[in-house]
Amino acid sequence: MKIRLPLSSTAFGLLIFVGSPVAQANTSWDQLDGKKSIVLSNPAGEQIRIATIEFTPLNSESKSFKVTLAEDRMQEYFLAMRPFKCVSGPSQQYCLFPVSNEPAVISKTDFTTLEYQLMFMKTKPNALHVNPFNGLYYSLSLAENGEITGVQKELDMDPFITPDAVPAAKRLRPVDGKDLSAVDPRSSWMPKMTIRRD
Numbered sequence: 152m153k154i155r156l157p158l159s160s161t162a163f164g165l166l167i168f169v170g171s172p173v174a175q176a177n178t179s180w181d182q183l184d185g186k187k188s189i190v191l192s193n194p195a196g197e198q199i200r201i202a203t204i205e206f207t208p209l210n211s212e213s214k215s216f217k218v219t220l221a222e223d224r225m226q227e228y229f230l231a232m233r234p235f236k237c238v239s240g241p242s243q244q245y246c247l248f249p250v251s252n253e254p255a256v257i258s259k260t261d262f263t264t265l266e267y268q269l270m271f272m273k274t275k276p277n278a279l280h281v282n283p284f285n286g287l288y289y290s291l292s293l294a295e296n297g298e299i300t301g302v303q304k305e306l307d308m309d310p311f312i313t314p315d316a317v318p319a320a321k322r323l324r325p326v327d328g329k330d331l332s333a334v335d336p337r338s339s340w341m342p343k344m345t346i347r348r349d
Contacts, residue, residue: 178295178297179293179294179295179296179297180259180293180297181297182296182297183206183214183293183297183299184206184207184208184214185205185206185348186203186204186205186348187203187204187205187206187346187347187348187349188200188202188203188204188346188347188348188349189201189202189203189204189218189269189344189345189346190344190345190346190347191238191245191341191343191344192341192343192344192345193336193339193340193341193342193343194336194337194342197240197341199224199238199341200221200224201220201221201224201225201238202218202219202220202221202225203218203219203221204216204217204218204219204265204346205217205219206257209256212258212259213256213257213258213259214256214257214258215254215255215256216255216256216257216265217255218249218255218268218269220236220247224238225237225238225247226238226239228244228246230246230274230278230279230280230281231279231280231281235247235248235272235281237274239276240276240340240341241276242275242276242340243273243274243275243276243339243340243341244273244274244275244276244277244278245271245272245273245287245340245341246271246272246273246274246281247269247270247271248270248271248272248286248308248311249267249268249269249270250267250268250270250311251264251267251268252267252322252323252324253267253323255268259293262291262292262293262299263324265291265299266288266289266290266291266301267324267326269289269291269301269344270286270287270288270289270306270308270311271286271287272285272286272287272308273285273286273287283307283308283309283312284307284308284309285305285308286305286306286307286308287303287304287305287306287334288303288304288305288306288326288331289301289302289303289304289344290302290304290331291344291346298345298346298347299344299345299346299347300343300344300345300346301343301344301345301346302342302343303334303336303339303341303342303343303344304331304332304333304334305331305332305333305334306326306330306331306332307330310325310326310330311325
């Protein structure tokens, strides 16, 4: 005669622990719905809200988004014979260089389209020109609390400025990991981006 032992509390706890990462990931993704703020910050505690973004679910795996700039912080400047929306600090100025090669949609594993819309070119305050070698790219990831965090990287923007110089197969997404360089947060004005609820 076989005796069935009840499931021990230890085994039950193990089952909960094994299942919890998936539950946490789904919860983080679900919290991403609705309107949020896009904030740049630095280790000194300075924060600047540069835009709002609204996420709309398309299905369980993807969401559309729309970015609206904060007009009180993103001022228009005429650089290199074209208008840019820029935010200025004491020693650096970030000028937005959004690229929309694809529909404004992200998935749980792919934030590229949003990263492309939030690229900048760095200049000095009151500069009259922009240098494509001074591109800034925020690599985005979803945190457990439902916020998106972005780590600043340096980027040569030339593939976006002169796309004909890029092989046709790469023109849609000309940037990959090897094109991005680490930034020293101590020398960067705003090395972090956060997308969060107010």
